Amino acid sequence: MTTLEQTETTGEGHDVRRRDFINIAAVSFAGVGAVAVVLPLVNQMNPSADVLALASIEVDISKIAPGQAIKTLWRKQPVFIRNLTPKEIAEANAVPLSELRDPQTLAERTTAGKENWLITLGVCTHLGCVPLGAGEGENRGPFGGYFCPCHGSAYDTAARIRKGPAPKNLQVPEHSFKSDTVVQIG
Template sequence: MATLEETNAAIVEGDESLRRRDFINIAAVSFAGVGAVAVALPLINQMNPPADVLALASTEVDISKIAPGQAIKTSWRKQPVFVRNLTPQEVQQANAVPLSELRDPQTLAERTKPGKENWLITLGVCTHLGCVPLGVGEGENRGDYGGYFCPCHGSHYDTAARIRKGPAPLNLMVPEYAFSSDTVVSIG
């Protein structure tokens, strides 16, 4: 039979091995945790938008040189944007269309800002399959309704960029925008 001193020595030795084992386990788990964070951080960080996209989150457009009846094409978030200065006749023509004739019923007032009904700002992306419609440049085909024409599949938009004929299901989208001054519009 073991003496009391031998039993106490075995208990002390067992406690030391338990402490060492606990330390090794804690160190291994900590090391694995640091490794997991080191791997996960770049994976999560790569999901953030790149700097060039953040820089294009909004853009300002000088509209002072756009004469009535003319339009320009600019870029916002790597997509074309049409900025059109409607003539009084085009405004009347758009307002005269009964909403019952429209596939995606919207008035011109819903698509423009109050007091700035002559300024129509839309994304230049056809709602059918994403082609860029014609109608901005001088001499381009504006379709049967005097607005925009998508050459890919034949969608026709009126002067308020509302779909009137063809496969496109919706009007050209109007992005968020605000007039910073009488000559500058901020898109986005």
């Protein structure tokens, strides 16, 4: 290989090529090093270990009577846990999917066998306000679910968007029932 090249190029040209190669390699190494340093500098802004440790919580739901809801905090965001009454479940199931902006059935938004437990983020999908309706005596809006006072988004008993500017239903976080009285969110 080397001899071949030597016959093809003058000694001078070969030398120049080898030199360019070293300079290019040195600059490339510097570039790779710079990128390797940038990665942790960017990564440090991701959630830290203590924040991630709070990414899943367990909530005792034994004290929530049908028709009541509680607000709790998960990942520094409000979560609504509502114990639906049979009437509310019936209302939600009575709505044809075609009428919905973000079509989803109540069953899709709850756990099988626990359809009365509606667990959603308390964050309006429009611009992030906390909707009313989880607290005792709060305005639940024209569809009997939640009502966002900021721009008038109204959610129904399954927390689906029915009216107003919000594009999506209230988000259902990943959750599972540890027992009849304890639910793990996240």
